[in-house]
Ligand SMILES: [Ca+2]
C-alpha cells in the first residue's frame with residue numbers, strides 16, 4: 808500500500824519507499840522524520856546584542872529592538888542628533904545608545920550647558936542704548 812496516503816509529512820513531501828516505509832522531504836525551515844520540528848531561526852543570534860529574537864514558522868524570525876536601536880536586525884544605532892538638540896549653533900555628536908553630546912559655540916557670546924542653552928558667564932550682551 809501507499810504509506811503516503813495518511814499524509815505523514817507535516818511540512819514536507821512524502822515519498823513511499825516500500826512496505827511500511829516512507830520518507831519526508833521537508834520544506835525549508837522544518838526538520839524531523841515527519842517534518843514537524845520548526846527549526847529555531849534564532850540560534851545564530853541574528854538580532855545581535857541589541858535585539859531579542861522570536862522564532863517564526865518557516866525560515867523566519869523577528870527582532871524586538873531595545874531602546875536606541877532600530878532596523879530589521881537592530882543593527883542601526885538611532886541618530887540621537889536627528890532632533891537637533893544642540894541650540895545656539897552647537898554641534899551635535901551621537902554618543903551611542905540614547906545619548907548625544909553638544910559642542911557649544913564659544914567666544915564672547917558663547918553658550919554652555921548640555922544643550923548649549925546657557926549663556927557663558929551668566930550675562931547677555933545687549934546692544935547699548937544711546938541718547939536716552
Ligand atoms: Ca522557525
Ligand SMILES: [Ca+2]
Pocket residue numbers: 875884885886887901902903904905906
Ligand atoms: Ca545613538
